[in-house]
Amino acid sequence: MTSMWASTIVALLAMALVYIVTVEDMMLQYDIQVISQDTTVEKHLKPYEELLGADYTGYRNHIYRVLTYSLHYLHGDEKHRETIAMALVYHDIGLWTDKTNAYLKPSIDRAVEKVSNEDVELVQNIIYYHHKVTPFHGKNERIVNAVRKADWIDATMGYVHFSMPRRHMKTVNDAISEAGFHMTLAEYAQGKRVHFGDSWKALHPFSSGELEQEDVK
Numbered sequence: 001m002t003s004m005w006a007s008t009i010v011a012l013l014a015m016a017l018v019y020i021v022t023v024e025d026m027m028l029q030y031d032i033q034v035i036s037q038d039t040t041v042e043k044h045l046k047p048y049e050e051l052l053g054a055d056y057t058g059y060r061n062h063i064y065r066v067l068t069y070s071l072h073y074l075h076g077d078e079k080h081r082e083t084i085a086m087a088l089v090y091h092d093i094g095l096w097t098d099k100t101n102a103y104l105k106p107s108i109d110r111a112v113e114k115v116s117n118e119d120v121e122l123v124q125n126i127i128y129y130h131h132k133v134t135p136f137h138g139k140n141e142r143i144v145n146a147v148r149k150a151d152w153i154d155a156t157m158g159y160v161h162f163s164m165p166r167r168h169m170k171t172v173n174d175a176i177s178e179a180g181f182h183m184t185l186a187e188y189a190q191g192k193r194v195h196f197g198d199s200w201k202a203l204h205p206f207s208s209g210e211l212e213q214e215d216v217k
Helices: 002-028 039-073 081-090 104-112 117-128 141-155 166-175 181-189
Strands: none
Touching: 039 081, 039 141, 039 166, 039 181, 081 104, 081 117, 081 141, 104 117, 117 141
């Protein structure tokens, strides 16, 4: 009898999981709202325009594509939009500021200088875990995972898509040009832009990152 109940419970849990996944996928089918302009993005990215140089448009567009996918995963819930936008401005910035592929820590360091105290942990986690392949579990995991999945979509040009409909990716890519961003990633991966020989270390999407967990306070 105990075995029968255990089997029944497992079956019910499996059915519930399938239902949740199915509902989530169904909600992604709704039309995607493309975001190509955001006050927070422009405010925080503009100071880096000279440093980014020819990469400015490519990185800016990457930010907007990821922001678009992130909010679609959140089904249009904009409660944390400003925080997400700020985190995205800084999430790869260490590539340029420190000329290193081990860029998570310098990116986080610059972000926390600008963020309010109540949002520090969320911004840190968004940046720290945006390389993570598997789900993040912890505070604000829904938000962190939305951004994580969104970044993987854009960094891999849709090869990793986490159920995002292909037509949505086409809509986003048609509206916000690639502008050489992936060539920039390739050049960092090949070690053409770094100060020292860490060509593959911590470079998205091939590594989980260079930080130890205790570095993220």
